[in-house]
Amino acid sequence: MSAEALLKELRSQLPADCLLTEREQIAPFECDALPVYCSRPVAVVLARAEAHVVAVATACHRHRVPLVTRGAGTGLSAGAKPIESGVLLVTAAMNRILELDRDAMTARVEPGAVNLQVSRAAAPLGLYYAPDPSSQIACSIGGNVAENAGGVHCLKYGVTVQNVSALRVVTSEGEVLTIGGQCLAQPGYDLLALMHGSEGCLGIITEVTVKLTPLPATTRTLMADFACVRAASDAVSAIVRAGVIPAALEMMDALAISATEAFCHAGYALDAAAILIIDLDGDPREVDVELKLVEEVLGSSGATRVQLAADETQRALWWKGRKSAFPAIGRLSPDYYCIDGTVPRHRIGDVLEAIQSFAVNYDLQVANVFHAGDGNLHPIIMFDGSEPDALDRVEQLAADILEYCIAVGGSITGEHGVGLEKINQMAVQFTDAEIAQFMAIKEALDSLGLLNPDKQIPELARCQEYRALRRSHE
Amino acid sequence: MSAEALLKELRSQLPADCLLTEREQIAPFECDALPVYCSRPVAVVLARAEAHVVAVATACHRHRVPLVTRGAGTGLSAGAKPIESGVLLVTAAMNRILELDRDAMTARVEPGAVNLQVSRAAAPLGLYYAPDPSSQIACSIGGNVAENAGGVHCLKYGVTVQNVSALRVVTSEGEVLTIGGQCLAQPGYDLLALMHGSEGCLGIITEVTVKLTPLPATTRTLMADFACVRAASDAVSAIVRAGVIPAALEMMDALAISATEAFCHAGYALDAAAILIIDLDGDPREVDVELKLVEEVLGSSGATRVQLAADETQRALWWKGRKSAFPAIGRLSPDYYCIDGTVPRHRIGDVLEAIQSFAVNYDLQVANVFHAGDGNLHPIIMFDGSEPDALDRVEQLAADILEYCIAVGGSITGEHGVGLEKINQMAVQFTDAEIAQFMAIKEALDSLGLLNPDKQIPELARCQEYRALRRSHE
Structure with missing residues (x-):
């Protein structure tokens, strides 16, 4: 490769303001949201149209230059870290919502469209985009596809791959493909699923058609307290076995509860070993029935207290607590590191116990706030980065936890991807x-x-x- | 390749009764359920264990001999037609249920396990396997994966790929892979989705771990009559837009109704242009609410009559009619040919109209009985094979219908696969x-x-x- 020849070709193909080559221009793009990994690429391209993407892919292919694509850069596994000898292609500015189709219940968007922006645009049609990673106010749909992102709503509504019907993709050679369609079943090999979670390694996404879900007429929220973590874990399985699929089914352990309660006074029980927060959504009459069913299951699963949010204010407060848990835990510790693994739902109790025993080995504390319904854990390791061996201990504990997830039949990622981290x-x-x-x-x-x-x-x-x-x- | 060298190796590796080479032994395996395509392979292997599959794949790879795998042979697109110069591997005898896991809600089965047999085995645990192709009393789970089979229940519970968590697969080289796991999200490329619908072209399935669904406490059935096909089609979309996902949402047009009614007296309205049959399942209280919701939607969608099945006997009779529709239509015509395409749900009305106008061009009649909720059509072309040009006309009409499905954003297969047919x-x-x-x-x-x-x-x-x-x- 010759960097100069490549840059010459890019300059001839792209608007001048799309191509960044100066050190200070490039600096903001040297890492994603896992800044322990960073490097400076030869150039950054801020694409505004599919034609720019085609031009970059074609030029990189001709000059044999590595090409890393990133959306909003909210990824947590360094999947969008640039390569020093390569180009970084940023699709964040390709953020238009191209079409909302009320009848087909779909939205056709550019890859840089922000997750929450899609739901806001669809709201006047009574629809929304269900997958909601915690970064949803910033993360882009293209990145959601690349990482097969999840979120609180994914137990009931599926992860990204279940909510995308079609993609436009630019290949490594610069060819444009249409993948998928408006129907669930497609002939040929499932390239649509293959692109999901492929972390920018198989193609560059230039357009996404997402499925939209009817906005529920009502959402009601239950909070259940438990005197032991295992009982809370077992209740999660019991709810799903009872045939109810909550819109959200989240769990917090005692350390997460106390950190959060001190931070935002959500009204959590400080004496609980664990709490579950459960959303039920749909037609109000149907939700009433599901509330009764879930209350019955919680009662027979050993919950020490079950509360129904009295109104929207209380509901919002409970959820504010859940969503503030990460910064709240951050206040208790100079540094923290969030892991992402999945385990079969009925093994959650075993894994939470194992995490605490591993943590003791490394003299570290771990708080847990996670998507219990999916078995998608997010152990948060608290540490002090100023201690010389702290990062090593954290890395080893993280490896122990992830490898235990594998041992019980789980996997090393729920929604953050592999990237470089894993x-x-x-x-x-x-x-x-x-x-x-x-x-x-x-x-x-x-x-x-x-x-x-x-x-x-x-x-x-x-x-x-x-x-x-x-x-x-x- | 040398057939003799291959057969010698197979004889040394397999029990004698697994290897069929005599013409009369092979005859039953010359086609699948689309017998217009057939041919005689060099040998048929009736595998009883994964080791047999590995032996066959390894031998075929070494001797460069084509290898076609089939399960129960119920496929409708000639996907399991043997190759004259090749081996046909039959996995139907690998039909054991290896493990039922109540906590994980999964069943680990051999590929030849029959679809309905899995649900029967799971029933004592209060669970069943949801995808239910109409061949479910005969078709095998391995074939279901290879074709990504659907069925009446797939609107609510998903097609095969949403109901399988792991596979064991033997590669073309004879290596054994484990694909997927117990959790939804897996790192790396989605080989699990890639194997679904790959029609035996990418690997040989030797074990399937299916997800099981809680048996619903109750199922209630509605039947709605419509005076025009388009109103019935629009009602299908309206139900889903109302946020209700029925366990089944099937449609029959006037020709299908009259054929079926004459055959099995299900109690369908002979003056209706179309009927919908709708199952709602779950907790009885929840089903009561959904019944009311769906009745409201049907009322405002122009249904001329809505009936709730009074009891299990009436429910069973309505479904017996639906399930007898194909043989019933068969009685009205010397021959019939069933097509399989999907269209976006909100385009069903357009497509049904187009089908009737295409049929006139070829002087043929088409009846429609299909999974309306999924937009998965099954137009049944009635013809007389003794007319010299009949098959040509049928083939051209089928092509017109499938290509119209593509034109409205649909696809050429819902659940039958491509095989040779498409x-x-x-x-x-x-x-x-x-x-x-x-x-x-x-x-x-x-x-x-x-x-x-x-x-x-x-x-x-x-x-x-x-x-x-x-x-x-x-």
């Missing part, structure tokens, strides 16, 4: 034969390996090295 | 660049092209030829 754990979750299949797919769709290289799928040699290292620690 | 229509639904992506995936996972060759993905030359042919007819 690339070692891929070697634990998958065999070499399985990693080789991922590589074959990558090579099929990006034969020169230019799209977001070195992310998500580890080299086989690295896998073997990491497995040997972990064995030596056992 | 390979031409792939050229209409996809561009060359999109077909090339499918081919790249195929080559990545089956580099020698041995698994079910010539099915599902057409050669580019064939695509161009078919498109030119269709243009010349316009």
